[in-house]
Amino acid sequence: xxxxxxxxxxxxxxxxxxxxxxxxxxxxxxxxxxxxxxxxxxxxxxxxxxxxxxxxxxxxxxxxxxxxxxxxxxxxxxxxxxxxxxxxxxxxxxxxxxxxxxxxxxxxxxxxxxxxxxxxxxxxxxxxx
Numbered sequence: 001x002x003x004x005x006x007x008x009x010x011x012x013x014x015x016x017x018x019x020x021x022x023x024x025x026x027x028x029x030x031x032x033x034x035x036x037x038x039x040x041x042x043x044x045x046x047x048x049x050x051x052x053x054x055x056x057x058x059x060x061x062x063x064x065x066x067x068x069x070x071x072x073x074x075x076x077x078x079x080x081x082x083x084x085x086x087x088x089x090x091x092x093x094x095x096x097x098x099x100x101x102x103x104x105x106x107x108x109x110x111x112x113x114x115x116x117x118x119x120x121x122x123x124x125x126x127x128x129x
Contacts, residue, residue, distance in 0.1 A: 008058050015080055019056075021122060024049055024100050025093025025113050028064060030077055031085035042085045045075055048093065048113065050100040065103060072104065092116040 022028055029046040047066030054060045060079035065072060077084060093113040103111055 011058050012080060015082075017080055017084075019079060020087055020089050022049060022062075022087070022089045024051055024098050025095030027090040027093065028062075029088040029090055030064060031087075032077070033083045033085055046090065047073075047075075048100070048103065050074070050103060051098070092119045 094116040
């Protein structure tokens with residue numbers, strides 16, 4: 001393991017965050033901390049994950065898209081942000097691409113993603129050796 005990967009692994013371990021296994025096409029609910037004045041609350045943002053960037057590393061991000069009042073809303077979240085309270089996978093999508101940017105131009109039934117019913121969680125990284 002090179003030095004940069006080792007430092008990155010130490011930083012991720014010090015954060016102590018539990019990131020579920022999800023990919024593009026999955027519907028996720030992100031609990032994001034919102035500060036209004038002096039009060040802080042958790043606001044859920046639920047939508048389809050249309051992309052993941054920079055993998056599992058500390059610089060990883062994911063984009064979530066939802067339709068709000070007939071308007072498409074996209075939000076990019078850092079994977080290991082301190083403002084993210086939780087990430088929950090609502091349903092698994094069955095897609096053949098890693099980036100679902102084509103959903104931006106789709107409306108209604110053509111924008112639906114089939115649900116994957118035979119999902120199995122991957123083995124932990126320590127067990128893959």
